[in-house]
Amino acid sequence: MNVKAAVYEKTGEPLQIRSLELDEPRANEVQVRITATGVCHTDAVVRDGWMPTEPPMVLGHEGAGVVEKVGPGVSHLAPGDHVVLSVNSCGTCEQCLNGHPAYCLNIFVHNFAGGRPDGSTAFTDADGAPVKSHFFGQSSFAEVVNASVRSVVKIPDDFPLELAGPLGCGIQTGAGAVLNVLRPVAGGSFVVFGAGAVGLSALMGAVANRVGTIIAVDMVDSRLELAKELGATHVINGGTEDAVERILEITGGGVQTALDTTGNARVFQQMINSLAVAGHAGALGAAKAGSEGVIDLPAALARGIRVTWIVEGDAVPQLFIPELIALHRAGHFPFDKLIRTYAFDEINTAFADSESGEVLKPIVVF
CATH class of the missing domain: 3.90.180.10 (Medium-chain alcohol dehydrogenases, catalytic domain)
Known part of the structure; x- marks a missing residue:
């Protein structure tokens, strides 16, 4: 053919x-x-x-x-x-x-x-x-x-x-990172770094999961406006604000769950620093070979944080994609x-x- x-x-x-x-x-x-x-x-x-x-x-x-x-x-x-x-x-x-x-x-x-x-x-x-x-x-x-x-x-x-x-791929990756891996609790807190298609899909997953405090961090105001339209309770322009300081202020000491979609080492560090004690962070942004993110290991141990690298939202596509379609039809995604x-x-x-x-x-x- x-x-x-x-x-x-x-x-x-x-x-x-x-x-x-x-x-x-x-x-x-x-x-x-x-x-x-x-x-x-x-x-x-x-x-x-x-x-x-x-x-x-x-x-x-x-x-x-x-x-x-x-x-x-x-x-x-x-x-x-x-x-x-x-x-x-x-x-x-x-x-x-x-x-x-x-x-x-x-x-x-x-x-x-x-x-x-x-x-x-x-x-x-x-x-x-x-x-x-x-x-x-x-x-x-x-x-x-x-x-x-x-x-x-x-x-x-x-x-x-x-x-x-x-x-x-992209929508499944963002939503799955939240719904399948991080699993923020209803009423809990979540921040996503990067308000692109994957990041906003993660944000919509958090909204669908009834998370109480949902924060989006990006450097493009139009994307942050869309994040608010999609259900973010707070938005932070990382180019004009100290993202970590604002997250700690909003959450009263640190966020329970966090996701980096950028693959940027500096942003990854910000995500780690914004976590609460026993917080759980996910990373999925594609980075060039040689990119390095640094974690303060003694501080991480004392805080009991977890970091998970996530591929494709850790989803079984034949099960998860129909779930996302059902959420979309219900007006939640x-x-x-x-x-x-x-x-x-x-x-x-x-x-x-x-x-x-x-x-x-x-x-x-x-």
């Missing part, structure tokens, strides 16, 4: 729209016609060489669409099903079997290696040369993909596919307020608008 795709061809350069040949779905694969796909920070950091993944490759890992075919061994999905595509995993290692597929021991092979575990790829170019596929088990910057079945999440047919894609849509041919504009901060969560629509 001939499909249009956005191909990562050179490190640090815009994606190129190309015509590629897609093979047939193999065992435990699902062929999905993509309706829309989110543009995520992880796509950008791979394109820019932060991770050991080499071109040419079709990126994209927040796909949403309709099943066209299923490969051998797939019995719980059928043509016509509406699906979201999420992180891939092996399904057989200790972490997968314990319900933590985001920490799959074979995570690189199934998400970043550029093909199937046997080394084959789903795409070839006009000359028959292989183009890497199966980024996060899907490579959703293409009109049609052959996705690993463990990346595929069935959703209700009446939920808008143009909206659903980011549930597969309005993630649609983060989104702007683009035509697929405008994908590089979507990347640029995300990187500039103009747009929180771009979605490209086929």
Whole structure:
């Protein structure tokens, strides 16, 4: 099948729209016609060489669409099903079997290696040369993909596919960090550093969990205004205020739960310093190799704090994404307020608008 795709061809350069040949779905694969796909920070950091993944490759890992075919061994999905595509995993290692597929021991092979575990790829170019596929088990910057079945999440047919894609990664990551890992108590306190798409998803998770004091820290006033609209009780501009001092003042001595979405070492330190005794902090921002965050170990011991590094919200996508859809339908998780849509041919504009901060969560629509 001939499909249009956005191909990562050179490190640090815009994606190129190309015509590629897609093979047939193999065992435990699902062929999905993509309706829309989110543009995520992880796509950008791979394109820019932060991770050991080499071109040419079709990126994209927040796909949403309709099943066209299923490969051998797939019995719980059928043509016509509406699906979201999420992180891939092996399904057989200790972490997968314990319900933590985001920490799959074979995570690189199934998400970043550029093909199937046997080394084959789903795409070839006009000359028959292989183009890497199966980024996060899907490579959703293409009109049609052959996705690993463990990346595929069935959703209700009446939920808008143009909206659903980011549930597969960015939205799931932020909300899951709060609802699955930090679990702030109703009436308790929570602060998120970074009011981007992931941070605001975390904030909405805290609102849905009925947390009493919810603080957002960012340097962009428009994002802080949106944070208030989404339910933040307090906002702090970290460029003009001492964030730690304000958090200690607001909470009367320290926040119970905190999340850093920035990957910035200085911000990470601020998060640690803002914690209450026995506080729990989470970190999930992607940082360049060599970035270091410093913790005062004796002080941390005396305060009994915990720090958890979080991947994909520690979620089981097939269970958690339907929960987020249910919260959205109930009016408790309005993630649609983060989104702007683009035509697929405008994908590089979507990347640029995300990187500039103009747009929180771009979605490209086929």
